[in-house]
Amino acid sequence: MAEAAQPAQGGSKTKLIIIISVVVLLVLGLGIGATLYLTGVFSHKKAGAHATESVPKKPAIYLSIEPALVVNLGPDQPVRFLQVGIDVMARSHKIIDAVKQNMPAVRNRLISLLSGQKYAVVSTQAGKEALRKQVLENINEVLKANGETKPVEQVYFTNFVMQ
Structure with missing residues (x-):
């Protein structure tokens, strides 16, 4: 066992x-x-x-707003001039074409925006950056008002002269 x-x-x-x-x-x-x-x-x-x-982004497409915008700065200041060269960037020809088609409205809006600026503000780097963002918003508002659903992606100052 x-x-x-x-x-x-x-x-x-x-x-x-x-x-x-x-x-x-x-x-x-x-x-x-x-x-x-x-x-x-x-x-x-x-x-x-x-x-x-x-997913790669589409290549950037640029459009220069020509001729450069020249305005008098704010009415409560001594005579000062601002000349700004602006390029817009999008990733679609449709958006660039929409900017071209609405160029008179875009230029009008930007001239109004730029002429209301104060010399002391736009002479600083922070002021220029804030102005760049406002320019982008204004262009996109014009496009949106005219039926464009996609916005311009970036705005660049290619020339910025104050006198």
């Missing part, structure tokens, strides 16, 4: 080793899965962000 008990104990040792191995593998797998989840590998937001980064 002692001989019959020994093979049974050998089988239970094998079962114990298999159970311990399965438990260790499960704990290891759960640990790896939790680490990957907490580091954001399974995050849908990151996958979407990488997908949009891989």
Whole structure:
């Protein structure tokens, strides 16, 4: 009878080793899965962000507003002149064509904006940057008023002379 008990104990040792191995593998797998989840590998937001980064932007298309705009600065100041060369940037010929088609309205809006500026403000870098943003907004407002849904992306000052 002692001989019959020994093979049974050998089988239970094998079962114990298999159970311990399965438990260790499960704990290891759960640990790896939790680490990957907490580091954001399974995050849908990151996958979407990488997908949009891989899509290349269309090349930039530029249009110079010619001739450069020349205005007198604010009525409450000594006579001062501002000459600004402006280029607009978009990524679609349709938007550039819309700017060309609405150029009289764009120029009118920009002349009104520029002539209301104060010399002390636009002579600073922060003032020029604020003015650049206002120019962009004004151009996009003209386009929107005329049915264009996509805006001009950027505006650049290519010439900025104050006297």
